[in-house]
Amino acid sequence: MGHSICYVVLHLLSIFCVGISLVSASMEDQRRDKIKLLPGQPKNVGFEQYSGYVTVNEENERALFYWLIESPMNRGPNLRPLVLWLNGGPGCSSIAYGASEEIGPFHIRPDGKSLYLNPYAWNNLANILFLDSPAGVGFSYCNKTTDLYTFGDQKTAEDAYVFLVNWFERFPQYKHREFYIAGESYAGHYVPQLAQIVYQRNKGINNPVINFKGFMVGNGVTDDYHDYVGTFEYWWTHGLISDSTYRILRIACDFGSSQHPSVQCMTALRVAVAEQGNIDPYSIYTPPCNDTASLRRGLNGRYPWMSRAYDPCTERYSDLYFNRPEVQKALHANVTGISYPWKTCSDIVGNYWTDSPLSMLPIYQELINASLRIWVYSGDTDAVVPLTATRHSIDALKLPTIINWYPWYDSGKVGGWSQVYKGLTFVTVRGAGHEVPLHRPRESFILFRSFLENKYMPSSSS
Template sequence: MASPARAQSLRYHPLFIILATLSLLQTVTAQDEQQAADRVFFLPGQPRSPQVSQFSGYIIVERHSGRALFYWFFEAQKLPSQKPLLLWLNGGPGCSSVGFGAASELGPLMINGSGTGLEFNKFAWNKEANLLFLESPVGVGFSYTNTSSDLDKLNDRIVAEDTYTFLVSWFKRFPQYKNHEFYISGESYAGHYVPQLAEVVYERNKHLETNQQINLKGFIVGNAETNDYYDYKGLVEFAWSHSVISDLLYERVNSICDFRLSSWTKECKHVMASVYTQYDKIDIYNVYAPKCNTEESAQLSTSNSTPDLNAKRRLRRIRMYSGYNPCYSTYIEDYMNRMDVQKSLHANISGWIKDRRWSVCSYSIFDNYDNSVFSVLPIYSKLVKAGLRIWVYSGDVDGRVPFIGSRYCVEALGLAVKSQWQPWYLSNQVAGRFVEYEGLTMATVRGAGHAVPQDKPAESLVLIGSFLAGRQLPIGNN
C-alpha cells in the first residue's frame, strides 16, 4: 500500500491526470446522452409556437425489484439557468401528476377539450420556474415495478424514500440544475408527500458534503391533507356552512364521530356516508361548479353498494374537472393512451400497461395504500424551525379538503402572527385572503376548488410567483 505522501504525489502524475480527465469526460458524455435521449421534440397535436423545451422518461429507484418512476420536465420559458427548480406532486394517493398537474393544471401544454391535441397555457408555472412533474408512487400512470408485491405495501415512508432516490438520480442526469434553488409543491394527498419528502431531503443533507446536497429552500401545498382530525372536522363544518347538509345531520356527526381516533366507529362511518351522499348531485371538489354526470361518475354512487363502500368510493373518487368542461379527465385519458403520444413521451417503454388503460387515478393504489400517518404537523414544526419557506394555500370552495380544516391545522402550530388576515388582489379584484406567521404563510384563492391552478390559473400564477420570490402577495389594487 502506497504511503500518504506517495499517494499524494501520484495524484499529480501526468498519467493519473489524463486517466481522471478521461473518466470525467466519459461521465459527462453519459449524462449528456441520457439527457438528450429524454428530450421530447414534439408531441402529437402540440402547437407549433411558442417553442417548449421539455424532457420525459424513467429513473430507476430500485434495481432489484425493478421500480421506476416516470417524470415530465419543462425548462423555464425564459432564463432557465437563473430560475429555481419546482417539483410538483399530485395526491390520491394514486393520481397522476402528469395527467393532472402537467396536462390540466399548471404545465405549459394542456390537453384540449376533445383529447385530440394540446393547447399552450399562458398561465403555466414554468414562467416562474423550471417545472418537474413526477408520477408517484410506482403503479401510478406510467411509473411501474416489476415486482407486483411492491404495490401491496405502499406507504408514505416508501413514497418519500423512492422520490428522494429519484431526485438524486435525476440531478445526476441533469447536473446543470443541481445548484438551483429547489422547492417542492403539490395538492390534496400530496399534503403528506410534500412535507415528508422535504423532511427526508433536510435530514439527508445534514450528512452530505455541500456539493452533494439538494439545495432545498421550501415547499408549498394546496388544499392539502395534513391532520385527519382537523381535515375531517373542517370537511363537516364546510358542508354545513355551505348548506350541503342539514342542521340535524351536522349535529349527528358531531355527537357520533370522534375524528381524533385513527379508526372510525361503525356508527361514524354510517353517518359520514350520509354526508358524502349529499354530494352525489354536486361536485365535492368545487361546490359551485357543474357536476360531471358521465356514466362512469354515476357508477361511483351506485345504490347497489353498502353505505360503507359508498363512503370509501366517495373518499377516493377521481377528480372530475370543473369549469367549462366538468368531465375533462376523460379527455386526459384518451390522449395519454394514444400510442403516438406514449412513444413521443418515451413512456410505457417496457409495455407494462399493455393489458390496461393508462388512467388519471388508480383505484388499486388507493385501496391498498397504507395511509396510517395521522398528522404531518410535527414535520411542519421541525421545518419551520429549520428556516424553510413554507406556504399553505386553499381554493375556498373545495368541499373535500376545505380551507376551514387547513386553518385549524395552521393555527395548531402556535406560530406568532406577523401580519393579520387580509385580502390580496389581482386586476383590482380580491383574489383571496392570507395571513403571515413567523415561518409560514397561509392563503386562500377566491372561487377556486380543489385544483386551484385549473380553476383560477391567473391567480395561481401570482401565488406561485410570490412564493418563489419570497415576497408578500399583492395587497393593493392593481
C-alpha cells in the same frame, strides 16, 4: 520521487477521465429523454421538454416517470429555479392533473387529440418537474407486482428522494439550482415528507446536497383530526348538510385517535353524501361532469359565465390522449409494455395504501424551525379538503402572527385572503375549488410568483 509524481498525475488523469465519461453519459441520457414534438402540440413553443424513466430500485425494477418542462428561452431558463410538482390520491398521476389540466403549458382539448397553450403555465416562472409517484401510478412501474400492494407514505417518500438524487445526476446543470417542492391534495403528505428527507439528508456528510429552499401545499391533507373537524364545519356552514347530521358527525367520527372510522361514523358520512346531492364536492358551485354538456347547451345564452366555467371532464381528455401509442412514444413512456391501460389514478395503489401518519404537523414544526420557505394555500369552494380544515391545522401550530388576515388583489378585484405567520404564509384563492390552478389560473399564477419571490400577496386594490 519521479515514480510518485507520475502516479499522482496518472491518478488525477483517471479521475478527470471518469468525470468526463460521467458528464458525457448524463448528456447522452438527456439527449435520449428530450421530447421532439408531442402529437397535437402547437409548434415553436420556445421551451425545451424532457421525459423518461429514473430507476429508484434495481432489485424490484421500480422506475418513476418524469416530465421536465423548462422555462421559455426568452425567460432565461438557466437562471430560474427548479420546482417539483406532486399530485396526491394517493395513486393519482401528476402528468394527468398537474401537467395537463393545471399548471403545465399544454392543456388537452375534448377530442383527446390536440393540445392548446395555457397562458398561465407555471413554467413561465420556473422549470417544472412533474413526477408520477409512487411506482404503479401513471406511467411509473415496477416489475414486482407485489410492490403495488405495499406502498405507503414512507416508501413513497424514500423512492421520491432516490429519484431526485438520480435525476440530478442525469441533469447536473440543475444540481445547484434553487429547488422547491409543490403539490396538492394527498400531496399534503408527500410534499412535507419529501421535504423532511431532503432537509435531513442534506445534513449528512456523505449525502448529496440538494439546494432545497422550501415548499408549497394546496388544499392538502394535513392532520386527520383537524381536517375532519374543519370539513364537517365547512359542509354545515355552506348548507350542504343538515344540523342533525353535523351533530352526529362531530360525535361519531373521532379521527384523532384511529385511522379506521366507526360504523356510526360511516353511516353518518353516507347520510351526509346523500344530503349534499349531485354536486361536484371538489368545486361546489360548478356543475359535475355528467351534467356539463346539457347545462352548457341550455344556459349559455342566459348565463354567459357558464361557457367560461372550469371543465370538470378534463380527466376524460387525459384518458384519451395518454393512451394513444404515438403520444406514449413521443414521451418515451410505457417502454416495458404495461399490460393495463394508462389511468389518471391507480385503483391498486390507492386501495392498498399501507401507512399514513395521522398528522403532518410535527414535520411542519421541524421545517419551520429550519427556516425553510413554507406556503399553504386553499381554494375556498372545495368541500373535500376545505380551507376550514387547513385553518384548524395551521391554528394548531400556534405560530405568532406577523400580518393579520387581509384581502389580496388582482387587477382591483379581491383574489382571496392571506395571513402571514412566523415561518408560514397562508393564502386563500376566492372561487377556486380543489385544483386551484384549474379553477383560477391567473390568480394561482400570481400566488406562485409571490411564493418564488418570497413577497406578500399584493394588498393594493389599485
